[in-house]
Amino acid sequence: MLLPKQKAWLSSFRKTVLYAFITLIITISISLFGIITYTNGSAKDNSRRAFESSLWCALQLQIQSYRLLDYLIELDESAFPLGGDAFFEYDLLMSRVDLLREGEIGSLIRNFEEGRVVKHLNLINGELELLSFNISKLEQGDTSYLTNIIERIQRLQPKIDEFVSLVNKGSTEYIDKDHKNFEHSLSAIQVLSMALLICLLLLSFFTVKALIELQKSLKETNKLKAGMQAVHEDKANMLSFIHQELRSPIHAILGIAQTVKNTPSAQSSTELSEHIEDAGDQLLQSIEMFSDLAQIETNRFSLLHTTDNLQKHVEACLTQFESQMARKGLQSIVYIDPLLPKDITIDFNRFKEIIISLLQNALTHTPSGSISVQIRPSILAIPLMTTPPASTQETRMLQIAVKDTGLGMSEQLQENLRMNPMLPQDEESILRRIGLNLTLCNKLVKYMNGEIHFYNTPKKGCEFWVDIPYYVERDVSQIDKPKKEPSHQPCVNRHVFLIEEDSHLAKVLSNQLATLGLKVTLFKEGSSPSKEKPDAIILGNSTCLERDGFDMMEQRKKQGIPILSYSINAVKQGEQYITPLSFPLLQSQIEKKITQLFK
8 A cells, every 4th residue: 555655756746747748749749730831831832833944944945045046047038127036036035044044943943963054054144145246237137147146056055955954854853852851751740640649549548547536536525525424413413412411401500590599598699690590591502502503514404484573582682681781780772673564574593593692792892881782674685595485475684783882893803704604614713713602693694695794993892783584474564664653642742851971872762762753852961951841851871960969850850750760870869750761771661661651
């Protein structure tokens, strides 16, 4: 069996051999096509035409010389005056000489017989040019030059015959050389073609072998995936087992804590029981979160849609953290937009897990201040992959916004949150980077075809908003606007003074009161209530109470103006005439208190 290093070396060797074969094939192909192009190129065709023309022009020179000689021999007294016929025959002969001396023909025959052809051609040209004077005299009727011209042409004729013989010999040698070159090129093409064929066969062999190995690798990968799936399922089963086994003792602990808290005893026992109860709740939530993460990872997660009251479930989430927020002195509030239907269809267990995860994150980063949960319609388009349950008629989008006024999140945590949690990653790595709460929240939102975003302000807090789809039946799908309350309702058109310095808390509380049809006037630090007589006063966080005392409040009480307050100091000092409010400020609590005041 090969060692890992040997396998790696062999793999590298195979890659090198494969790349070498591919390079060799490319080189052979280029060489092959180059030789074919050279053999069948236009340059070869032009050279062959020049060779054929040179041989034809040499023969024409020989024939034309005989024609000129015959013409001169047959001249008699009756032929004169010649009228340019002698010059015509002479010029025709010289034109053949010019064709042999110039252009591609001249370039070609210069190489015949090591230059002897050119020497003969120059000699013939010189001799013929000397005849031009005698030809002109003959044209003028002087027959004394006729015999001299005939003798000189007859003496030149053997040289012309030898020139034609040399051209014919040189042409034959040229043809033989060209044919040998062609045969050599053809042999090279055959050899390269065979080499190319062999290389292609070898490449095909390597390709087939690589495909076989790839198929084996795919089978092994599928086996590994099946094994990983089995491991994940085992982990999910183990977590489910842990969840099932620990649920009973955890419930027992919570029951004991509740019993201790309700039994008259010392204050310390009550606080201890509250801590036990909170710890048990957190432990139970953590186990359920781990179980949900394992089910999502193994594709065993499913949504169970039910139809129920939205406000009830949202307020239950915040009430669950009441004791933890009270120990830290945090103020919390809930607002549900009246544009949303009262009853909706959604997986309320997952819906509550998203809110709880965001609240736990807000508790972690908020040592003091306020936390709000707002549920409102979303402006995002409905995801294409969303399919409503069979019992519903319409799909809509809602938005969960959880905002705090704490310290904000670190830069590293923000960068980790911007990574897509649905990408293939190590689960433990995700948990270490962003924690259990936000990991589950991100995956739940993605699984429900929603979107999650956040905004962070250092030292001033952060806000998460989640957009997820929900479903309504046809009879409630027409609820696009809140119904106007009848004019006889006691809360409608009532005027309320709100004294609150926390702008975040004041804004959400104003929305709550506006839902009941109340007109709200907000007063902050540095401003004093107007002399206008309101129908009620809600007293929140304000240092003006310490500065001005409760004279103003007592005066308002004498005027018959009811006062509500969630300020601990205000409730203690004015418990006779102040109606207390408690955190979390739930919409149901505000509606109940206000309705009782204006009966």
